[in-house]
Amino acid sequence: MSLHLLLVEDDATYAHGLAADLIGLGHRVEHVFDGRLALAAIDREQYDAVILDRMMPRLDGLSVVEMLRASGITVPIVMLTALSMASDKVDGLEAGADDYVVKPVDPHELIARVQAVIRGRRWTASESDTIRAGDIVVSPTSFRAWRAGQPITLANLELKLLAELARHAGEVLTRAMLIERVWGYDFEPETNIVDVYIRRLRMKLTEQGGADPIETVRGIGYSLKP
Amino acid sequence: MIGAAIRRLSLRGLTVGVLALFLIATVATGISILTANRVTVARAVDRRIAVVADLVLERDAGETRLPTPLLLTRIAALSGQRDTGDIGLLLLGADNQRLGGNIAPRFTLPMGWSDLRRRDGIIGLSHGRALVRDAGEGRRLAVVAETEPFDSYRAARTRIYLIGFGSIILIVIGGVVAFSMLVGRRIGDQRATVEAIIAGDIRHRVPVSGSDDEFDRQAAAFNRMLDRIAELMEAMRGQSNDIAHDLRTPLSRLRGQLAHMVADARDPVQAERASAALAQCDALLAMFAALLRIAEIETRQRQAGFARFDLSTLVRDTASMMIPVAEDAGRRLGVDVNIVVPDFTGDRQLLPQALVNLIGNAIKYGGDTITVSLDASEEGVSLHVVDNGPGIAPEDRSQALRRFGRLDTAREAVGGHGLGLPLVEAIARLHRGRLTLGDAAPGLVVSLILPRR
Known part of the structure; x- marks a missing residue:
């Protein structure tokens, strides 16, 4: 399944490498450099999922998630961050992110997580136990x-x-x-x-x-x- | 030396000591007043008696003898006067017969001064003084006076003393106890704050009563210090976030590029070199992750997430989970949980991490048999991971607990970043426990000693 992804990451070298990897795995990737550009992009386009860096200039990742969720936008969000403390992860998930991944991440792992989040959305609780x-x-x-x-x-x-x-x-x-x-x-x-x-x-x-x-x-x- | 002794005194000791000294001083004062009172009164009474005796036995100039009728007249006159009417007078003859007077004691009073009691049978006299003087021609004159202004004077005086001194003592005891309780409570407030902070809640502050007394000022200073420490901790946390970000991002970049090199390598030599570089980059990232984890544990923020759980079950489950991993490496792992600890308070993630880490070490560096046991100890509980491998020499043990203090020798070959034991030690410290390394003869015993709360 080819995914349409938005990658929000301020580090150009890392973002280009990761984007190339994800494209190499057969996905469509759009890359923006900060939170405000991310909000604009999400407003303009429909993405299957957003891969969001946490520490960014202008508008940081946590605020982006909070603003998106506050305005009722439910797009799956996987936070990709350098901060690895348990409390950081809790902050990310509480803000409304679907998953929280610490950098660096193998592109396969990242896609596996994105897909799990997307699938989890479709999963309904009423499904039988078996x-x-x-x-x-x-x-x-x-x-x-x-x-x-x-x-x-x-x-x-x-x-x-x-x-x-x-x-x-x-x-x-x-x-x-x-x-x-x-x-x-x-x-x-x-x-x-x-x-x-x-x-x-x-x-x-x-x-x-x-x-x-x-x-x-x-x-x-x-x-x-x- | 006295200064040192005072400094060693506890609040309770000081309270008890002050009260004891005060009681002794009060009782001594009471006794002194009582004694002085009695002595003064007795002296005054004695003077009065002496004056009356002189009046009775007064001789006019040139008179050589005092006839008995004269003496009796004088006695009668004195008995009839208002200011001497309360004085008992008795004139006895040479053969001890009563010649006259207004008293009739049951026994013969001795010559000179003596004390009188109620039992001496002088009507209306409970305590008094007596003077017996020679009246010439074998006669004796006894003069008796009361030392107490009214009957049961002693009982009344005792009552007054008890009420007076008793209420002083009660007020002082009450005051000192209330004072020591107040001081104890205010200090207790501070201690509760300190305990809460030790337990990881840096937001706790000492309550300020608003009375601006010494304690309030102390509490305010203490709270300002805590604010400052919290600020510094926050700054440190921010710094470690910056380090995490600034170091992890370039490492991530590097890893991505190395992964591309591995994927794009045309010849096997290049591919192998790139793979080796990638592996080193991953080792660096793992070391970095472990360092950050230790830093995270050391901020003690995780104490806020402490939960109550059954430690025996957690240890049994975690160790049993590792049995297949040990078997896979050709080791035998035994689990021996000897106590039930249903109400342990701690971190449900870090304790399994510590145990998985220790068992992992035993699998990597130990012998073919590993035993995990949980026992009661003096300090609380001890979790032991024992292997029958080469062990660690006593002189190398502190090195093994040091960060990056990996022991060169056999351990170098197996790899690892040298942060495993420091991480477990940080977890132990977070739980106010400690980590020790010992000799299992042969092998190593690693003990995680945790206090129960």
């Missing part, structure tokens, strides 16, 4: 999972991991995203926790035959086949 992806069915509330109708015994964390992958089947979930959403950590462990758990999940999913449903996207993360 999640389906290919021949996999997960029921997070009853802590059970099946593959091709056969029950699979999973530990709690493995089930949460599978549910998250199934919920976003077909999309790439990065290690950072998984650590954040499945483990609930606000830090990135130095150990390869995600890889170990994916490996175990894979083993359990393929124990009774069938192809490996989890795809490794090298250097970025994992994706469950839809």
